[in-house]
Amino acid sequence: MNVHAAFHQTTAAVPPIVQVSNLVRSFDAGTNVLDHLDLTIGDGEFVALLGRSGSGKSTLLRTLAGLDAAPEGTVSVPPQRAVVFQEPRLIPWKPVWANVALGLGASDARERAVAALTEVGLGHRLDAWPLTLSGGEAQRAALARALVRQPKLLLLDEPFAALDALTRLKTQGLVASLWMTHRPAILLVTHDVDEALLLADRVLVLDKGRIALDWRVNLERPRRHAQRGFAELRAGLLRELGIDEEEEGVEPLESSVAALIKAQSGGNPSPVDRDLIVSHVGVSL
Amino acid sequence: MSTFPASPPSATMPAAWLRYRRYLPPLLIIVLWQAASSLGLLSTRTLASPLMIARTFADLVVTGELPRHLLVSLGRVAAGLSIGVFLGVTLALITGLSRRGEDLFDASLQMLRTLPFLALVPLFILWFGIGETPKIALVALGTMFPIYLTLFSGIRGIDAKLIEAGSTLGLTQRELVRHIVLPGALPAALVGFRYALGVAWLSLVVAEQINAESGIGYLVMTARDFLRTDIILVGLIVYAALGLSADQIVRTLERSVLAWRPSFVKE
Structure with a gap:
C-alpha cells in the first residue's frame, strides 16, 4: 500500500491569505500552547487542523479570528473574516x-x-x-x-462536533458545497480524521505547539468514504498520528497523541473518546 | 385545577365547571363570613360584613372620595417609581458597563441596600418636611435598589460567548451594548421591576400613614380613628387590586418583550 502516492508535502501554489510566523502563546508562565508556530494558508484553500484536545487548535483559531491578541510573533490575516463556533x-x-x-x-x-x-x-x-x-x-x-x-477567511471551530451523526454528515456536505460556491479560505478545527479527509485540501496536525504534519489531500470531490484512495489516505494519516486501525480496536502506539487517548478512555468521557467509541463516521483523533 | 389532568372532562363535568370550581372555596368563605356577621357572631368593630364593605365601596365611589384618594396615591407611586427606575437604571448602566463605575459606586450602593429603607422615614421627615416630597422620596428609594441590583447582575451575567460572537461579526462596543448586553439583561431587569412595584406599594402604605392629608393610606388611617372597619377593608382591597393589576401589567409586558424565550414561544 503506497500511501505517499496520495500525500504530498505542501508547497503553496496560490497566493497566501494567512501568514503566521513565530507565533507564541502561553497561558501560564513556562508552557507554550503555541510554540514558535509558522503557518501559511493560500487564498481559497480548505485546511483542516487536527490535534488532541489541549493542543492549541482553538487557541490558534482564536488568534486568527482576532479574539485573542497575539503577544509574540507576526499574524497577517485578511480583514474579512468570519467564525462559526461549536455552539451556534x-x-x-x-x-x-x-x-x-x-x-x-x-x-x-x-x-x-x-x-x-x-x-x-x-x-x-x-x-x-x-x-x-x-x-x-x-x-x-x-x-x-x-x-x-x-469572508476571505472562514474559521470553523469544531462546527459539527455537537451535531448528531446524520445531521453532521448533511452539514459537512453543506459546508463543502458552500466552499465550492464562494471559495473562501477555510480553517476547520476538528478532531475527526474522516471529516478532515472528506472536506479539506490540506490536513495539518498540531502537536506540542507547532504544525507537526502538513499534508495535501488530492482526492476528487465530492468525496466519499468508499472512494478510491480514501481508505489508504486515512490509514496513512492515522499511522502518522500513531493509531493503527489494522489492530483490534484502536490500539494506541507510542506517540503522545495515542497516549493521551489511552489515558482519557479510562477517565471521564470527553468528546474525543465518545467519538472514538460511537462515531458512525469513522475513527477520530 | 383538576386532580387528574390526564382524564378528559366528561359530559357530566363541563369544561366551564372545571375551570371555575377553584373559585368556589373563596366564595364559600365570603358566604360564611356574611352569615357570621348577619347572625351577630362577628362584631362590625372587629370586621365589617362583606355586604357592608360592598355598600361602603359603592358610596365612596359615588361620592368621589375613593377616586380622589386613589388618584393621589397613584400619582405618588408613579412619581416615586419613575425616579427610582431612572436612578436604578442609570446607576446599573454605569456600574454594569464599566469597571471604573463599579469601583466608584457599587460598594456604597451595596452598603445602602442593606439598610431597611423604611427606617429612614424619620430622617426623611426632618429633611423633606411632611409634604409630598418625603412620600415620593421613600417610594423612589425603595424601588431604586431592586432595579439596580437585578439590572447590574443581568448585565454582568451576559453569556461571554455571545459577546465574543458579536465582536467577530464586527459589532462596535456601542452596538454590542445595544444588541446583546441590554436585551440580554432585560429578563433580569423585568424581575427587578416587578419586585420594585411591590416595594412601591409597600413604601406608599408606610408613607401615607405619616401626616398625609390624602391618599388611600390617609383614608384608612382616618377610618381607624372612627372604628370604620368597612372603610379600612375597602382600602386594603384597593391596595390588593392595585398590586395585582400592576403585576399583570408587567406579565403582559414580559410576554411581548421576552417573546423569544422558549417558555413563551411554546404558548
Missing part, C-alpha cells in the same frame, strides 16, 4: 434573519440575510426565534451569518 451562538432575542443581518449595516441587510439563509436551506425559518431551531438548523443559521459577510 445565535442571539436568542433576535429572529433568525436579524441574527444573520447583525452588523451588516447596509440598507439591503435583510435581503442579503434572506439570500444567505435560503442558500443554507433555512428560507422557511426567517422569522423563527433561534431557541426554537434544531441543532442542525441553528448551525446552518450560524453558517449563513458567517457567509453573508463574504
